[in-house]
Amino acid sequence: MSYARAVAKRVDPCRKSPAERLEDLLSGYREAADRNEGARYLSRAIGSSDSMPNAVKFFAFALLAAEAPEEDDALDALARAEEHLEAARRDLPRPLARELPALRFLERGIALRSGRGEYAEGLRLCALALDLGLGAPYERKRDSLLRMV
Numbered sequence: 001m002s003y004a005r006a007v008a009k010r011v012d013p014c015r016k017s018p019a020e021r022l023e024d025l026l027s028g029y030r031e032a033a034d035r036n037e038g039a040r041y042l043s044r045a046i047g048s049s050d051s052m053p054n055a056v057k058f059f060a061f062a063l064l065a066a067e068a069p070e071e072d073d074a075l076d077a078l079a080r081a082e083e084h085l086e087a088a089r090r091d092l093p094r095p096l097a098r099e100l101p102a103l104r105f106l107e108r109g110i111a112l113r114s115g116r117g118e119y120a121e122g123l124r125l126c127a128l129a130l131d132l133g134l135g136a137p138y139e140r141k142r143d144s145l146l147r148m149v
Helices: 001-010 018-032 039-050 054-067 071-091 093-102 107-114 119-131 134-147
Strands: none
Touching: 001 054, 018 039, 018 054, 018 093, 039 054, 039 071, 054 071, 054 107, 071 093, 071 107, 107 119, 119 134
């Protein structure tokens, strides 16, 4: 193959902004979720995109934490979402504020941790939810967990 042909076949790097990448992820996820394939879509998106911005990774892992069929996979995704939370706060504050109330990653994490008797970890997740401004539902979850300890 000639050099010119090889260069012509080269794939240009993605030049979309993190906000545009997030919109692509969310629309693809919603479309896949309508077909009950949300977790599979998210796993593929995470695995196939080495250049996904960390702020977008937060959303991908947060969605996967709520969707993953296996508990251990959900808890792993939850931990990965937490690793990228600060990037989302810094780089995508408006989309984070818009999408956060609908994200169920903390709700699922609290349920899984409390179901395993890991109340301290459930309480930590409640504190994180309250820090994120998710309010009364997480205050009630926290109060319920405090009665169990």
